[in-house]
Amino acid sequence: PLVSSTAMLNEARRNGYAVVAFNVHTLEMLQAVAEAAEETESPLIIQTTVGTVKHLGPEYVAAAATVAADRSRVPIALHLDHCTDFSLIVRCIRAGYTSVMIDASMHPFEENVRQTAKVTEIAHAAGVNVEAELGKVGGVEDDIVVAEHEALLADPDECALFLERTGVDTLAPAIGTAHGIYKGEPRIDFERIAKIAERVPVPLVLHGGSGIPEEQVKRCVSLGMAKMNVATELRILFSDAIKRVFAEHPEENDPRKYMVPAKQALKQAAAAKMRLTGAAGRA
Numbered sequence: 446p447l448v449s450s451t452a453m454l455n456e457a458r459r460n461g462y463a464v465v466a467f468n469v470h471t472l473e474m475l476q477a478v479a480e481a482a483e484e485t486e487s488p489l490i491i492q493t494t495v496g497t498v499k500h501l502g503p504e505y506v507a508a509a510a511t512v513a514a515d516r517s518r519v520p521i522a523l524h525l526d527h528c529t530d531f532s533l534i535v536r537c538i539r540a541g542y543t544s545v546m547i548d549a550s551m552h553p554f555e556e557n558v559r560q561t562a563k564v565t566e567i568a569h570a571a572g573v574n575v576e577a578e579l580g581k582v583g584g585v586e587d588d589i590v591v592a593e594h595e596a597l598l599a600d601p602d603e604c605a606l607f608l609e610r611t612g613v614d615t616l617a618p619a620i621g622t623a624h625g626i627y628k629g630e631p632r633i634d635f636e637r638i639a640k641i642a643e644r645v646p647v648p649l650v651l652h653g654g655s656g657i658p659e660e661q662v663k664r665c666v667s668l669g670m671a672k673m674n675v676a677t678e679l680r681i682l683f684s685d686a687i688k689r690v691f692a693e694h695p696e697e698n699d700p701r702k703y704m705v706p707a708k709q710a711l712k713q714a715a716a717a718k719m720r721l722t723g724a725a726g727r728a
């Protein structure tokens with residue numbers, strides 16, 4: 446069965462590695478990351494954005510992820526990424542999601558606390574993990590668009606207070622990373638991560654995982670980031686592999702063939718991320 450992400454993330458934080466959470470959009474992508482986790486013996490979080498939940502339906506996603514978890518020797522959790530809609534969170538929990546993110550980071554602190562506490566109450570009753578965001582992660586993720594000048598880093602004191610008031614299991618503080626591919630390098634505030642980690646004992650979540658240089662990923666993980674989200678890099682890789690097939694074989698019309706190199710590329714890239722964060726060999 447799918448497991449809650451709470452235990453696997455607490456263990457990651459305790460032992461100084463990060464579980465990688467991959468955003469998937471198709472069955473092949475889901476299978477690819479599950480196979481990569483199995484081969485590298487890594488705990489895994491499969492996650493879908495609100496857009497993907499609306500595209501596929503949460504029941505289909507949960508059913509496929511459950512099959513992957515049932516067949517796997519490694520623990521697998523299913524997470525709802527960046528959700529602003531309480532009723533969709535409830536629907537995903539009912540469908541079988543074992544972890545949810547309430548993203549009320551666009552609201553003032555008190556409203557973020559109110560919405561997050563409400564989700565925590567119902568999610569915990571179902572044994573489901575809750576992630577919330579403080580500050581504002583820049584870039585584009587589905588319909589959530591945050592321009593560079595609007596991005597806001599999380600305040601360490603507010604993080605501690607937020608945890609106390611909401612009871613969240615995992616916290617995503619904005620620390621300078623952004624969704625999508627960076628122009629140049631991200632400007633990560635490592636000192637801020639250290640300060641937040643000092644005040645906040647729960648696993649921290651690194652958003653915007655695509656495009657962060659490897660050394661910087663490792664430094665974030667060593668400072669307390671216990672979950673790393675990766676979306677854009679995989680989406681590009683998967684699509685590029687399909688484009689290559691059609692460039693070479695414009696007559697190809699069999700999804701069972703043109704999806705194969707894409708799935709393979711994704712699997713390799715996912716395995717590399719799990720080795721990078723130290724998740725490999727932990728399951």
Ligand code: 13P
Nearest residue numbers: 625652653655674676677
């Ligand atoms: P990237 O698209 O930069 O990998 O960010 C992923 C993410 O944070 C999903 O929540």
Ligand code: ZN
Nearest residue numbers: 586652653674
């Ligand atoms: Zn994110």
Ligand code: NA
Nearest residue numbers: 623625653655
């Ligand atoms: Na990114």
